[in-house]
Amino acid sequence: MRLRETVARNLRRLRQAKGLSQEELADRADINRNYVGMLEREQHAATIDMLEKLADVLETDPVEFFRRGA
Template sequence: MSLRERVARNLRRLRQEKSISQEELAHRAQINRNYVGMVEREEYSISVDKLEKLADALGVDPAEFFRSEA
């Protein structure tokens, strides 16, 4: 699995575990909703700065985006 795919899957998983829509997550992280969807679909490679914003919005450590699936 590529790192981009791992980040995308973990972002989607973490967002869904919190029952947060892409739109709500984007609002909390102050980024564009379309961008969140494109990252989840692996269309964009996300920056470290945006990963940090998303982690803060989800209330998780940024390292969670890189976690291998169990």
């Protein structure tokens, strides 16, 4: 599995576990909702800074985005 796919799956899993829509996550992270969708569909690769921002909103450690088989 490619790292981008791993990040996408974990982002979706973590977002859904918090009960957030893509739009709600984007609003809380102050980013465009389309960008969240693009990350989850593997159409865009997030920067480290963006992963930190998303992890803060999701109240998790950024390393969670890289866990395989989660």
